[in-house]
Amino acid sequence: MKRITIDPLTRLEGHGRVEIFLDEEGEVADAYLIVPDLRGFEGLCVGRPAEEMPRITNRICGLCPEAHHLASTKALDALYQAEPPPAARKIRELLYTAFFVADHATHFFILAGPDFILGPDSPKAERNLLGVFRKLGDGVTKKIIDCLRRNKEVVALLGGRKVHPVAGLPGGWSRSVGEEERRRIEQVARSNVELALAFLKFFEETVLAREEHLDLIRSEVFANRTYYMGTVDESGRPNFYDGQIRVVGPDGEEFARFHPGDYRLHIEERVEPWTYMKLPYLKNVGWRGLRDGRKSGIYCASPLARLNVADGMATPRAQENFERMF
16 A cells, blocks of 8 residues: 655644555545644643633634633633623724734735645746745735734734733733724724735635636546534624524534533544544544544634524625625
């Protein structure tokens, strides 16, 4: 049996490698995504004061520390049964929204950009961040860098640091927002909307207008028919800070809806000997290995999953593009 190793994987948040095994006919017999580094955060947290969790767990990642920071802070709310006041909730959600914009811009232009913007047939030596910037030109490149910079400024303003925020408290938040800061954040938000609309047009002209990209997107090679999971509000629209967890099946029908605190009734973790990555699955479906289909408890929790579990979007422009996508 022939073995092909791709090591390291690049353009992803973390470390990984892929092992592919071919049979005698040269067909793929098996493949493994391996996360080789032991992070050990569950062990690091044992015996620590609960109040330290927001500052420890956000070190899991340098690209998405805001998500870990807020998850730990909300866990402290539940632990102390301390409901944050409206201002604290809004500041938390505002922080997460600024992170969300910067994180998705990072993913599309820096991590996925070399494949989508340069194309799957571009030379490997050019399929990187510098190649993307050369292709886009100085004007668009500056807009991307400005987007990352201004949203990280908002994160620092609200969270105390640009990376690894420190402001989360049980039932509250340690930083406030004055009128001058509010005006600056509003200016950033308006710039974000303007840029998002421009990038939607850019995506349509750069990616969706190219048949080779559409063939890849629509092909069976990249199709996974799994369950999907995301947070929705009471109207079934995506919410990135609060709400209920909604799960739909491969056919789009609702499978479960539950409070985040009840996750252990619905989610189980699988550990395999060949990777340090945990493999979560739906407890009430069961583990059937890494395969898709209704009988497999594997689920997807991603930007696409958030849209697949949603009945619509919370704002008119988002709703318009939601309908166009589907």
